[in-house]
Amino acid sequence: MHALNSRQHCDWGQRVKLSDAPHGGGRLGRAAADPAYLRYRRAFEAAGDAYPSVAVYVGAGASHSWMWFADLLERLGLHDIAFVTEEEVTTEGLSRFGVLMVGGGDTYAMAEGMGPGGAGALEGFVRSGGFYHGSCAGGYLVLRGVDRPPFTPFALVDGEMVNVMGSPPEPRCLEHKYLAPYGPDWVFHPVYGEVVLGPGIEGRGFECFASGDIKAPLFGGPVIASMSSVADFTGVSDRAAFLWPRDEAERLLEGRRAVVSASLGGGTAVASGPHLEHPLFVGANTLLAELLLRHLKEAPADTGAPSGRAPSTTPPHGLNPTAATAQVETLLGEIRRQVSNARIVGFGLEKMPITWRIGVKVWEPEKIRTFLDYAWRRLPYLYARALYLDPAELEPLAAGYAEVTRLARSLKITIESDTDSQPEAQSLLTRLKELTASFLSLYFRLRLEARGDHD
Amino acid sequence: MYYGDTLLVNLDTGTTEQFSFDEVGVFGPGLAAGIGLYEKYGDADPLVIGSGLLTGTTAPASCLGFVVGKSPLTGEVAVSPLGLYAGAEVKLSGFAMIVIRGTSDKPVYLWLHDGVADIQDASALWGRDNWETTDAIRQEMGEGLIQVISAGPACEEGSRLASFSIDYWGSGDTAGLGAAMGARKLKAVALRGLGMLDPEDPEAYYEATMEMLAGSPAEPGFGRLSKGLGAGDVDGWLKPMVHRYRSCFACPAACNTFVKYNEPASVLAPDGVDEPGVMVTSAAAALWLMGGGWEAEPACRAMEAMARAGIDQVRGARELAEKPLKDPAGVAAAVSALTGSAAAGWPSSDRVGSGLFGPWVPPLGSPDEWMEAHRLGYLLGICPTYLLTSGIDRGALLGLCGPASGVELDTGRIAEMLP
Amino acid sequence: MRVKVKPMDCTGCALCELACGFHWDEAFSLISASIMQYRAEEKKDYLGIIVKTEEDLFLGRPEGAEAVKLGELQKGGGGGGASAKPILIREACDMCESVGKDPQCVAICPHDALYVE
Numbered sequence: 001m002h003a004l005n006s007r008q009h010c011d012w013g014q015r016v017k018l019s020d021a022p023h024g025g026g027r028l029g030r031a032a033a034d035p036a037y038l039r040y041r042r043a044f045e046a047a048g049d050a051y052p053s054v055a056v057y058v059g060a061g062a063s064h065s066w067m068w069f070a071d072l073l074e075r076l077g078l079h080d081i082a083f084v085t086e087e088e089v090t091t092e093g094l095s096r097f098g099v100l101m102v103g104g105g106d107t108y109a110m111a112e113g114m115g116p117g118g119a120g121a122l123e124g125f126v127r128s129g130g131f132y133h134g135s136c137a138g139g140y141l142v143l144r145g146v147d148r149p150p151f152t153p154f155a156l157v158d159g160e161m162v163n164v165m166g167s168p169p170e171p172r173c174l175e176h177k178y179l180a181p182y183g184p185d186w187v188f189h190p191v192y193g194e195v196v197l198g199p200g201i202e203g204r205g206f207e208c209f210a211s212g213d214i215k216a217p218l219f220g221g222p223v224i225a226s227m228s229s230v231a232d233f234t235g236v237s238d239r240a241a242f243l244w245p246r247d248e249a250e251r252l253l254e255g256r257r258a259v260v261s262a263s264l265g266g267g268t269a270v271a272s273g274p275h276l277e278h279p280l281f282v283g284a285n286t287l288l289a290e291l292l293l294r295h296l297k298e299a300p301a302d303t304g305a306p307s308g309r310a311p312s313t314t315p316p317h318g319l320n321p322t323a324a325t326a327q328v329e330t331l332l333g334e335i336r337r338q339v340s341n342a343r344i345v346g347f348g349l350e351k352m353p354i355t356w357r358i359g360v361k362v363w364e365p366e367k368i369r370t371f372l373d374y375a376w377r378r379l380p381y382l383y384a385r386a387l388y389l390d391p392a393e394l395e396p397l398a399a400g401y402a403e404v405t406r407l408a409r410s411l412k413i414t415i416e417s418d419t420d421s422q423p424e425a426q427s428l429l430t431r432l433k434e435l436t437a438s439f440l441s442l443y444f445r446l447r448l449e450a451r452g453d454h455d
Numbered sequence: 456m457y458y459g460d461t462l463l464v465n466l467d468t469g470t471t472e473q474f475s476f477d478e479v480g481v482f483g484p485g486l487a488a489g490i491g492l493y494e495k496y497g498d499a500d501p502l503v504i505g506s507g508l509l510t511g512t513t514a515p516a517s518c519l520g521f522v523v524g525k526s527p528l529t530g531e532v533a534v535s536p537l538g539l540y541a542g543a544e545v546k547l548s549g550f551a552m553i554v555i556r557g558t559s560d561k562p563v564y565l566w567l568h569d570g571v572a573d574i575q576d577a578s579a580l581w582g583r584d585n586w587e588t589t590d591a592i593r594q595e596m597g598e599g600l601i602q603v604i605s606a607g608p609a610c611e612e613g614s615r616l617a618s619f620s621i622d623y624w625g626s627g628d629t630a631g632l633g634a635a636m637g638a639r640k641l642k643a644v645a646l647r648g649l650g651m652l653d654p655e656d657p658e659a660y661y662e663a664t665m666e667m668l669a670g671s672p673a674e675p676g677f678g679r680l681s682k683g684l685g686a687g688d689v690d691g692w693l694k695p696m697v698h699r700y701r702s703c704f705a706c707p708a709a710c711n712t713f714v715k716y717n718e719p720a721s722v723l724a725p726d727g728v729d730e731p732g733v734m735v736t737s738a739a740a741a742l743w744l745m746g747g748g749w750e751a752e753p754a755c756r757a758m759e760a761m762a763r764a765g766i767d768q769v770r771g772a773r774e775l776a777e778k779p780l781k782d783p784a785g786v787a788a789a790v791s792a793l794t795g796s797a798a799a800g801w802p803s804s805d806r807v808g809s810g811l812f813g814p815w816v817p818p819l820g821s822p823d824e825w826m827e828a829h830r831l832g833y834l835l836g837i838c839p840t841y842l843l844t845s846g847i848d849r850g851a852l853l854g855l856c857g858p859a860s861g862v863e864l865d866t867g868r869i870a871e872m873l874p
Numbered sequence: 875m876r877v878k879v880k881p882m883d884c885t886g887c888a889l890c891e892l893a894c895g896f897h898w899d900e901a902f903s904l905i906s907a908s909i910m911q912y913r914a915e916e917k918k919d920y921l922g923i924i925v926k927t928e929e930d931l932f933l934g935r936p937e938g939a940e941a942v943k944l945g946e947l948q949k950g951g952g953g954g955g956a957s958a959k960p961i962l963i964r965e966a967c968d969m970c971e972s973v974g975k976d977p978q979c980v981a982i983c984p985h986d987a988l989y990v991e
Contacts, residue, residue, distance in 0.1 A: 025901050026898070026901055027899055173943045174929065193928055239968060240928055241928040241929040242929070336570075337573065340571050344569070344597070345598055347598070347649055348597065348598040348599060348914070351910065351924070408597060409596075412597045512902045513892050513982065547903075586917070599916070600914065649903070649905050651901045651903040652902040652903065653900075654901070657896070665978075665981065673984035673985055675885060699882060699921070700885050705888060705892065707889075723936040724936070729917065731918055
C-alpha cells in the first residue's frame with residue numbers, strides 16, 4: 001500500500017470553481033445578462049395592473065422561432081405567458097390576453113388554420129386594446145398588401161411586401177430557403193441572416209437606437225414598402241448569406257421598411273420582417289420591448305384590454321406534502337433523463353445530410369435539439385420550485401419526453417437505413433412543439449407565482 | 456473547471472446518489488480527488504473515475520481522465536489512464552467524479568449523460584467483446600459519439616491479462632482494473648455530455664494555452680517515443696498499412712496510428728468494409744511484437760484481437776513476442792492461448808511503473824522526472840507522455856490553474872496532494 | 875478568403891472545435907463551433923472536417939474536400955450517408971474577425987490541416 005494515508009489534505013476544494021449550469025453561459029447567457037433589459041424589466045414590473053398577459057402563437061404553421069419569444073419575455077420579466085393555437089384564436093381565447101406574439105413559420109398554414117374567423121378575432125383583439133406583434137410569417141400575415149387567399153381577411157397593418165415577383169432570378173445559394181409560392185408569383189428572400197436597422201419616423205427617440213443602428217436577423221421575413229415605419233433597413237451585414245448578388249440585395253433592401261406598426265382602436269399591431277425576438281440580438285429585443293412599453297403607456301385606460309394575472313406566491317394547489325414532493329422529484333428526474341437522452345440523439349442527427357419539408361417550410365434536424373434546449377436550460381428552476389409542483393402536471397411531460405427519446409432514436413435508425421424518414425420526423429417535431437409549449441407554460445406559471453417572492 | 460456533482464453508484468442496491476463536489480474538494484483536483492474518494496469509500500473497495508482540472512480544454516494534451524481502484528494483480532491501489540476522448544467525455548458527462556461501489560447481481564452498464572446516471576441492464580452484452588459492446592451501446596442510445604469504457608470477455612473472466620477498453624481500441628489499463636469492473640458485473644461505463652466548461656478567466660486561460668500550443672511539437676506517430684527509448688522504427692514497420700495518425704483529445708501529438716489490413720490503407724471513402732483495421736494505441740505493444748520478429752499485419756491483427764477481448768496489449772504482446780507470427784491465420788489461436796505469464800513494461804527498459812502508476816507511459820527521463828510527469832499530468836489532466844516528450848514549460852502549465860479555477864498551484868502543493 | 879481543410883492531415887484532436895467554440899462562447903464545448911469534426915464512423919477511421927459559412931459548407935471529406943452550397947446536400951425525406959450537413963443554428967465562420975484575430979482554428983491546428991485561401 002502506498003503512503004496514501006499519510007497524505008495531507010490541502011485546502012483546495014472550497015475555491016474550486018463549479019458551474020452547475022452547463023448551458024447558462026456562453027453567448028446566450030451573456031445576452032440574457034445584458035443590462036439593456038433592466039430598464040424594461042423595471043418598467044414592466046412597475047406596471048401594476050397593466051402588467052401584460054401574453055399569448056405566444058404555437059399553432060398551425062408556427063415553426064420553432066416562437067420559442068425565442070419565451071427568451072425575450074423572460075428577459076423582460078414578463079412571466080404571464082400562455083402558448084395558444086389557432087383554436088384559441090378562433091374561439092375568443094384571446095380575450096384574456098393583452099399581447100399576442102406570432103413568430104416565423106408557414107404563413108399559409110397559419111392563415112388557413114385560423115381562417116377568416118381567426119382574422120376577425122385578431123382584428124377584434126387589437127381594436128379592443130391588444131398588442132399584436134408578428135415577426136417574419138407573423139408579419140406577412142397581417143400586412144394589408146399580402147392580400148391573396150388565404151391572407152385576404154388578415155389586414156391589420158398598412159404595407160406591401162417588396163420581395164415578390166413572377167420570375168425571380170436563380171439564387172446564388174440557399175436554394176431551399178429562397179422561395180415560397182404566392183399565387184402565380186413567388187415570395188423570395190435576397191438576404192438570409194443579419195441585417196442592419198435604423199429608426200423610421202415612428203422609431204425616432206427609441207432607446208435602442210440611441211447609440212446607432214441595430215442588428216437583427218432576417219430569415220425570410222417581408223421587406224416592406226409603407227408610408228411610415230418604426231424601423232427601416234439601413235444595411236446588410238457580413239454575417240448574412242446573399243441569395244442575390246450583394247449589391248442587388250442591398251439595393252432591394254435599402255430604405256425599405258423592416259418594422260411597421262398600426263394603431264387600431266385602442267390597440268397596436270406590429271409587422272416585422274426581421275426576428276426582433278431572436279435571443280442573440282439584444283438591440284432588436286429592446287426595440288420590441290420599447291414598442292410594447294409604449295403601447296402599454298399610451299393605450300387608453302378604458303379600452304378593456306385585459307391586464308395580467310395578479311402575481312401571487314400562492315400556487316393554485318398549495319404547497320406539496322412531503323410524499324408528493326418526492327414524487328415530483330422523481331418525475332423531474334425522469335424528465336431530465338429523457339430530455340438529455342433525446343438531446344444527445346438530436347445532436348448526433350445534426351450532421352446528417354437530411355432535411356424535411358413540412359408544408360412550405362424546410363426543417364433541419366438541429367431544430368430537434370433546439371426544442372429540447374429550451375426545456376433543458378429551464379429544468380433547474382423546476383427543481384428549485386419542486387414544492388410548488390403537482391405530480392399530475394409533470395406526469396404527461398415525463399411520458400412525453402420519454403416518447404420523444406423513443407421517436408428520436410427510431411428516426412435515427414430510419415435515416416441510417418436510407419428509408420423515408422419524413423413521417424417520423426414530422427411526428428417527432430409535432431410532439432416536440434406540443435411538449436415544449438406545455439413545459440414552458442408550466443415554467444412560466446412557476447415564474448409568475450414566484451414574482452411576489454422577489455418584490 | 457468541473458461541473459456537476461460527485462456521483463456515488465451502489466451496484467449492490469442498483470441505486471445512485473449525488474453530492475456536491477465541494478464536499479470533497481479538500482482533496483484537490485484530478486487524481487487527488489480520485490484518491491481521496493477512494494480512501495473515503497475504501498472499505499467498499501470502490502472504483503473511482505474522474506478527470507483532471509484542465510481536461511477537455513485547449514491546454515495541450517488535456518485528454519486525461521483516470522480510473523482508480525485496487526488492482527486484482529497486486530492487491531494495491533492503482534491508477535489507469537483514460538485517454539483518447541474518454542477523459543474529456545468524463546469531464547463533460549456532468550459528473551465531477553464517479554465512485555462505484557458494490558457488486559451487481561446481474562450484468563449492468565452505467566449510462567452517464569449530462570449529469571444523469573442510469574444503471575442499465577447489460578445481460579445481453581455479457582460475453583460480448585468490446586467492439587460489439589461499443590456498437591450495441593451506441594445503437595441503443597442512438598449516438599455514435601458516446602464513449603464506452605468496457606470490460607471485455609477477459610475482464611469478465613477475471614483473467615490476469617484483463618484490461619478495460621476505451622471504445623474499440625484498448626487502453627493503458629495495465630493494472631487489471633477491467634477485471635475489477637468484470638468482478639462487479641459492471642460491463643461498461645458509457646459517457647456523453649453536451650456541457651460547457653467555463654474557466655475562471657476565460658481569455659487569460661485561452662491565450663496562455665494558445666501560446667503553449669504554438670511552441671508544441673507535433674510529430675505524428677510513435678517516432679518520438681521509439682527514438683527516446685532507443686527502440687526500433689515502429690512507424691516504418693507499420694507504414695504500409697497506415698491510414699492516418701490519430702490524436703487523443705486536444706493533443707498536438709498524434710501517438711495513435713490507424714492501420715488498415717482488411718482493405719487497402721489508401722481507401723478513403725467510407726463505403727468499404729465496416730471494420731477495415733485497428734487503431735494502434737500502444738507503442739509498447741507494437742514495439743514488443745516488432746522486436747519479437749512479428750510481421751506487421753499479424754501483429755496488428757493480434758492487437759485488434761486483444762482490444763476486442765479486453766486483454767492488456769502490452770503484456771499480451773510481450774508474451775506473444777516469444778512466438779513470432781508471419782501469417783495472420785494463426786493470430787486468433789495465439790491470442791486465445793495467452794496465459795498472462797509476461798510482466799508489463801517496455802522492451803528497452805526494466806522499469807515497470809512506480810507507485811500508483813503502471814508502465815503505460817514510456818520510461819523516459821529519470822525516475823523522478825517520470826513520477827513528476829504523472830503527478831502533474833493526473834492532477835491537471837495532461838497526458839504524462841506528452842509532458843515527457845514535448846518539452847513543455849511545466850511552470851506555464853501550472854500557471855493555467857489560476858485562470859482555470861481561481862486557485863494557484865505549485866510543485867510543493869502537488870507533492871502534498873500526490874506524495 | 876475562407877478556411878479550408880486538408881482532411882487527411884487532420885488527426886482528430888478537436889482543438890479547432892474547442893478554439894472556435896471558445897470564440898463564440900468564451901467557454902469550452904463541442905456543441906457550438908462553426909468548424910466541426912465528423913467522427914461518427916470511428917471503426918472506419920472516417921474523419922472529416924466541416925466548416926460552416928453563411929452560404930455554404932466546406933466539407934473536408936477524406937475522399938475529397940469541396941464547398942457545397944447549403945440546401946444542395948439533401949432536399950429531404952431520404953437517407954443519411956457519410957457526407958455531413960452541419961447545423962444551421964450554429965454560427966457561420968466569421969474568420970474570427972468579430973474578435974479581431976486570425977482564424978483561431980487555423981492558428982491552433984498542430985498539423986496544418988487547416989488553412990486560409
